[in-house]
Amino acid sequence: MRRLKVLLALLLALSMLAAACGGDDDSSGSDDGGSDSSDDGGGDDGDDDGGDSGGDDGGDTGGEIATDYGVDAENKIIYVGLNADLTGPFASLVAEIVAAQEVYWEVFNANGGYQGWTVEPVVLDSGYQTDIGIQNYETLAQESSDGVLMITENTGSPITAAIAEQAAEDNVLVIPLSWASLWPDPTFGSAILEKQTTYCVEAMNGVEWLAGKVESEGLDPALAIIGRPGEYGEDGSVGAALAAEELGIPVVYDGTGAVAGDDRSAVIAELVSSGATMVWVTLTPGELLDIFGNSVSQGLQAYWSGSSPSFNYLVHMPSDFAAEFSEYYFQSQYQAPWATPGIAGMEDLIAAMVEARPELNISDVFTTGWIEGIMAETLIRAAIDQGDLTRANMVAISQDSSFSVDFKGLSANQSWPADYNEAVVRSSWIYDVDATKFNLIPLGDYTPENPGSTGLIPIEQDYTGSVAENYVFDGPCIEASG
Amino acid sequence: MITAVLQFAQVGAGATLIQTLVKALALGSVYVLIALGFVIIFKATQVLNFAAGALSMAGAMFMTILISDGGFPLLPFANPLAPAEGETAGIVLFFVHVLIALALAAILGLVIERVAIRPMVGQPLFAMAVITLGIEIAIRPFNLDATALEGRQLGVPWGANSWDWGGAVVPKSYLVAVIVAAIAGVSVLFFFRTKLGVAMRAVAFDQEAAMAQGINVGRVFAIAWAMGTALAALGAIVYGMAPFPPGGSVSQEIHPLLALRVLPVIVLGGLDSVAGAIYGGLIIATAEVFAGQYLSQWNSTLGSGYSTIVPYLVMLFMLLVKPYGLFGTPEIRRV
Amino acid sequence: MAFNRPLLRTSYEQDAAIFPSYTQKGMAAVFGVVLVLMGLGAPYISAVPEFFLGATWINPITNMLPLAIAALGINILVGVTGQVSLGHAFFMGVGAYTAVALGGNGDEWQACVPFHEEIGLLEERGQCGLGLPIWVWLPFSGAVAAAVGILVSPAAMKVRGLYLAIVTVGLVFIGLHLGRMFPEYAGDFESGRKWPTLDFKLWKEETPLIEFTEDGTWFGLIHLSEEQKQYFLLMALLGGFILLAKNLVRSRTGRALQAIRDRDIAAEVMGVPEFQYKRLGFAISSFYAGIGGALWGSYLGRRSPVDWSLFLSVDFIAIILIGGAGTIAGTMLGAVFVELTPEVVKHRTEWLAEQIDASNIFTPVANFLLTTGESGDFGPINIGTVAPGWTMSVFQWNFVIYGVLIVIFLIFEPLGLYGIWIKIRNYWKRWPFSY
Known part of the structure; x- marks a missing residue:
């Protein structure tokens, strides 16, 4: 009997403790919680009735703006x-991308935002693990005042694929940090807003340009393709193969999906004996370093290029093969790298970054974060103009064929018409790698005379080859696995 | 450049064989070093050290911090011996740094033995092994945080230079790996003939009897952990400087898994056999490298990256034939 | 007999009962009611998980449930039979891929075109899947995993102790390679493939009989969100599997397995056939792993081959060691502790970050522990995006905490959380007398 009493007392004490703690949370959340409940009806049913409902609480502070989740209408956040x-x-890259986007919003807010509305980014760390990424998504997408309006960056194909359907269901618009060409696939729903050139188109341009380079050196083009398993590698390899077919270049070695695990000797052996004069890779920087270094040491003479993430100046410039990379490797990208002169967007970016984050080193991927910011800002402005800051309306705007984004020269301007063939971005950037120019400086040391360099010298900007130009896409290059 | 030296020579069959053999030897050397670390710790303390992965990588990280950053790990001091920024150390200075890094790794091993292993003496073997799993998990984030995506440079003096042996390209690092492993292996064998080594063997044979003979078992434990950690760290450093992925760096992709690849080696050789670690390392590495090179035309059938599971397949097969490895001591089972 | 002296048993039936006393029966009932009320979002009761896990507390908890089912399996193998296995992730994968092959996309057997056969012409790429309902694939995922467990057991019989642990590590790596080799089953190596949903269908009809992936009203009474439905489904399944495990452990089979754990040769001498029972232990453990893996994949919706890695296996070892090996209550405590502690740390750190600007008693703590990465702001936990020096994010600290907890529990409390519970219980039983 005594045991039971003690237990009951314990349970009672525990529940009181819980009630006290819970009460604390409730009171802090109650002021914006109230506005949610009044908006629920409007937001859930979609964009049609979103406009006429929910104006009750926004009305007294700032015009007739409908809101549902992730918007603090009272304080206009x-x-x-x-x-x-x-x-x-990918932490070191993504941290810089996130930093750039944070700075973008700091500048946006410091300039007074748009019609008094400011933007607060909420950053969650996924560690590139799918289950944690899904949990983070659930936290961001929760239908309460703690949720967000849209997800302006979602790192990686695996996590984006994992949340895509749920995002479509929840009407949460997602900008993926992934250039795989499968996001418009119906399997992934309608909420993933693909940005910039896909790996597939990038490979088409890259292979075509590389073929010209090889011919100008007096060699016969013979292509070797190497890619990782998975959608990233396959997307690039498919683009390269399509370009080779269109241009009549023989594919002497096809190592799509052949690079897995950490022993790449089989790939290297086949590559070296294939007689390739040009190589297109879709790899990680570590894999590229291994395969490039060993193949060059073993006497392969070929010109190399690969999709943007394959090359990383932080890995390759200090390596023992910096000289060989300078000689044989050409970097392909879909945006302007650090301190490219004559680009309006780049001047804004440099001024803001140098001011706000002097302790960071210069980086090419700031552009990516900046571009995400531009996309989101354009969407938010359009939504405020329409008086409808609901999640559903963000998705609706992104699907509107008249919606387009101007990247101020940082990347090819983009719009999202329903027809994939019209929507696809067909240009990319091509750079020469030059290790002697590599000069990584902190942003604080930046001066216009000494802007620092990531070792990339522009060769072609906004380049569209004949293959990419004329290719009719009846859909993405690779299909999603259902 | 290298390419000019080689004149784009097409690699012949004989040259390929030599290249493959040397690579197998070099990879085997790395395996032997890490396996020796496992075996010494197991012999003296009966602990299967699952933390070898994190500890070996920590050792390699110490090396990069010493030589590339010019500092000491976690301490705000400058390293007076470090080469000037942008320069590479000479060969002698490089190996001096290797020794300092190994000393630091040994200290790490001592601390872990004192804090986590000593209180567990007499507990079941499995519990001790799981403690090391906990240590692995706890140390790994520090390694990963410090390596970052781009890895850390080891500042190898001879870089990725290689010799041309009649068409066969042999990186200098491969030979260094073999020499380092040979020196370490011989030192370990000699160590077991010193007084301390004999004490360690006595402890391995029977702890209580050894204590009764006046052997300080605690000291033997500490020394075994220091040696084991240092050997594992040496393995990771050698792996980083040999161009398995070239560039002489410690990488986040590969180093954390290195010790797990050595598990088949110690099972093959026997958990408590020094000779077993040496033979096992060479056998497994040879199987792995030769399978990677000569079965490559069946890549699409076998699945890409098949060579990484060759060690496990060899291990499974061996266990069916000899359950305690080639040289391991069978457990005597009594009711 | 109701409230007689504790631990006084007058019959074997009593000794083997699931709940030996009415107190325990009552407590179990109260606990069950609390779990249900929590799922329904009852005030005060659901405030407890909300305090620890934030407003979306139901997601981490539901995510833990399939893992708890799999943990029951590892408890039977490691805790009850005494066979150390680090291969649990492999068996979970076997179950999960059985589920996806039977229940996966399409309503007929999809053509399995290997990925790399024709580059550039990947339109025909499809995954194999029969589109069968949950009542087919769930039992099969357990059965196939158990069959694989039996298949592997002769090799595992040969080796003992730590050698067995290493062999099972090998299994995990071979499993990962198989995932790479058969993308038609496993999907892309990175993003994986879609798992069948938890919806209960009779056969292949369009609208499921009981829907678990849409918000809806049950019995015309209670409106439940999708998350709540899945919580209740998985909680009910977990409850069923706990009963199954409990009954197994207290039966003749369970006693034979424990005899093998305590000393296998002695058990054999006493007439317990060692080989048969070890094989049975493997089969049962793999069965649970398979079910857990299938449900986990189904709950998360999309899994890739890399998810069935060694780290997952290590999680299970940690679960039973921290919880208390050999007991089901301990296993459940361990599962809750191991799977939810990181979430709690994460949530409370976010809360702490808010206190920096709030200027209350927590502000100095927050300032000491947290850093945003600006110069002059020190702290071990980095909440900014750019880490200065060796500071690490909450995410990385969670791993450190996890590792340290394993070490601490093994050194100071080898019986785990269950042991701590027993100590507390005994203390109160004897109170106010110390003996």
Whole structure:
């Protein structure tokens, strides 16, 4: 009997403790919680009735703006989410991208925002692990005042694929940090807003340009393709193969999906004996370093290029093969790297970054974060103009054929018509790698005379080859696995 | 450049064989070093050290911090011996740094033994092994945080230079790996003939009897952990400087898994056999490298990256034939 | 007999009962009611998980449930039979891929075109899947995993102790390679493929009989969100599997397995056939792993081959060691502790970050622990995006905490959380007397 009493007393004490703690949370959340409940009806049913409902609380502070989740209508704050890899394999790149987007919003807010609305980014770390990425998504997408309006960055194909359907269901618009060409696929729903050139188109342009380079050196083009398994590698390899077919270049070695695990000797052996004069890779920087270094040491004479993420100046410039990379490797990208002169957007970016984050080193990927900011800002402005800051309306705007984004020269301007063939971005950037120019400086040391360099010298900007130009896409290059 | 030296020579069959053999030897050397670390710790303390992955990588990280950053790990001091920024150390200075890094790794091993292993003496073997799993998990984030995506440079003096042996390209690092492993292996064998080594063997044979003979078992434990950690760290450093992925760096992609690849080696050789670690390392590495090179035309059938599971397949097969490895001591089972 | 002296048993039936006393029966009932009320979002009761896990507390908890089912399996193998296995992730994968092959996309057997056969012409790429309902694929995922467990067991019989642990590590790596080799089953190596949903269908009809992936009203009474439905489904399944495991452990089979754990040769001498029971232990453990893996994949919707890695196996070892090996209550405590602690740390750190600007008693703590990465702001936990020096994010600290907890539990409390519970219980039982 005594045991039971003690237990009951314990349970009672526990529940009181819980009630006290819970009460605390409730009171802090109640002021914006109230506005949610009045908006629920309007937001859930979609964009049609979103406009006429929910104006009750926004009315007294700022015009007739409908809101549902992730917007603090009272203080005119819009929350946007970043589901980023800050500790996983891509941490050092993604941290810089996130930093750039944060600076973008700091500048946006410092300039007074848009019609008094400011934007607060909410950054969650996924560590590039799918289950944590899904949990983060659930946190960002929750239908309460703690949620966000849209996700302005979602790192990586695996996590984007994992949340895509749910995002479509929840009407949460997602800008993926992934250039795989499968996001418009119906399997992934309608909420993934693909940006910039896909790996597939990039490979088409890259192979075509590389073929010209090889011919100008007096060699016969013979293409070798190497890619990782998975959608990233396959997307690039498919683009390269399509370009080779169109241009009549023989594919002497096809190593699509052949690079897995950490022993690449089989790939290297076949590549070296294939007699290739040009190589297109879709790899990670570590894999490229291994395959490039060993193939060059073993006497392969070929010109190399690969999709943007394959090359990383932080890995390759200090390596023992910096000289060989300078000689044989050409970097392909879909945006302007650090301090490219004559680009309006780049001047804004440099001024803001140098001011706000002097302790960071210069980086090419700031552009990516900046571009995400431009996309989100354009969407938010359009939504405010329409008086409808609901999640459903963000998705609706992104699907509107008249919606387009001007990247101020940082990347090819983009719009999202329903027809994939019209929507696809067909240009990319091609750079010469020059290790002697490589000069990584902190942003604080930046001067216009000494802007620092990531070792990339522009060769072709906004380049569209004949293959990419004329290719009729009846859909993405690779299909999603259902 | 290298390419000019080689004149784009087409690699012949004989040259390929030599290249493959040397690579197998070099990879085998790395395996032997890490396996020796496992075996010494197991012999003296009966602990299967699952933390070898994190500890070996930590050792390699110490090396990069010493030589590339010019500092000491976690301490705000400058390293007076470090080469000037942008320069590479000479060969002698490089190996001096290797020794300092190994000393630091040994200290890490001592601390872990004192904090986590000593209180567990007498507990079941499995519990001790799981403690090391906990240590692995706890140390790994520090390694990954410090390596970052781009890896860390080891500042190898001879870089990725290689010799041309009649068409066969042999990176200098491969030979260094073999020499380092040979020196370490011989030192370990000699160590077991010193007084301390004999004490360690006595402890391995029977702890209580050894204590009764006046052997300080605690000291033997500490030394075994220091040696084991240092050997594992040496393995990771050698792996980083040999161009398995070239560039002489410690990488986030590969180093954390290195010790797991050595598990088949110690199972093949026997958990408590020094000779077993040496033979096992060479056998497994040879199987792995030769399978990677000569079965490559069946890549699409076998699945890309098949060579990484060759060690496990060899291990499974061996266990069916000899359950305690080639040289391991069978457990005597009593009711 | 109701409230007689504790631990006084007058019959074997009593000794083997699931709940030996009415107190325990009552407590179990109260606990069950609390779980249901929590799922329904009852005030005060659901405030507890909300305090620890934030407003979306139901997601981490539901995510834990399939893992708890799999943990029951590892408890039977490691805790009850005494066979150390690090291969649990492999068996979970076997179950999960059985589920996806039977329940996966399409309503007929999809053509399995290997990925790399014709580059550039990947339109025909499809995954194999029969589109069968959950009542087919769930039992099969357990059965196939158990069959694979039996298949592997002769090799595992040969080796003992730590050698067995290493062999099972090998299994995990071979499993990962198989995932790479058969993308028609496993999907892309990175993004994986879609798992069948938890919806209960009779056969292949369009609208499921009981829907678990849409918000809806049950029995015309209670409106439940999708998350709540899945919580209740998985909680009910977990409850069923706990009963199954409990009954197994207290039966003749369970006693034979424990005899093998305690000393296998002695058990054999006493007439317990060692080989048969070890094989049975493997089969049962793999069965649970397969079910858990299938449900986990189904709950998360999309899994890739890399998810069935060694780290997952290590999680399970940690679960039973932290919880208390050999007991089902301990296993459940361990599962809750191991899977939810990182979430709690994450949520409370976010809360702490808010206190920096709030200027209350927590502000100095927050300032000491957290850093945003600006110069002059020190702290071990980095909440900014750019880490200065060796500071790490909450995410990385969670791993450190996890590792350290494993070490601490093994050193100071080898019986785990269950052991701590027993100590507390005994203390109160004897109170106010110390003996």
